[in-house]
Amino acid sequence: MLTLNLTDVIYLGTNKKGLFRVPEILAKHFSKYFVLLLSPRLQLVARLLSQYPESVPEEELQPLLSTLQELFAESKKIEVTCWLVQCLVAMVRVLQHSESRITEFTAEICRDIWQRVWLAAFR
Numbered sequence: 001m002l003t004l005n006l007t008d009v010i011y012l013g014t015n016k017k018g019l020f021r022v023p024e025i026l027a028k029h030f031s032k033y034f035v036l037l038l039s040p041r042l043q044l045v046a047r048l049l050s051q052y053p054e055s056v057p058e059e060e061l062q063p064l065l066s067t068l069q070e071l072f073a074e075s076k077k078i079e080v081t082c083w084l085v086q087c088l089v090a091m092v093r094v095l096q097h098s099e100s101r102i103t104e105f106t107a108e109i110c111r112d113i114w115q116r117v118w119l120a121a122f123r
Helices: 006-010 022-028 032-051 058-074 078-098 104-122
Strands: none
Touching: 032 078, 058 078, 058 104
């Protein structure tokens, strides 16, 4: 079974110590350079989520959805926003596929994140 760590796919990059950590990247995620790299990565994530919804492990659901929500809330580029919407649509399918195997705690956290996604969509 293929397991995906899609948060790392979105934030793929290296520094002297190896892979960037997510908080470091979030602080810089809308730098001009990062925005140029974000669309192809989001395309990849959207495609992987669509084709392999059962492959996202439970422990990755909340961090991935949270990362997509934060990017969506702060996105100003139309192209990036369109790909974020594609990723979020694919996440719906992932969560539907995972419904029987996720804990109530994870489900509750995901519901809270989806509320923030909808708030960002209406702004």
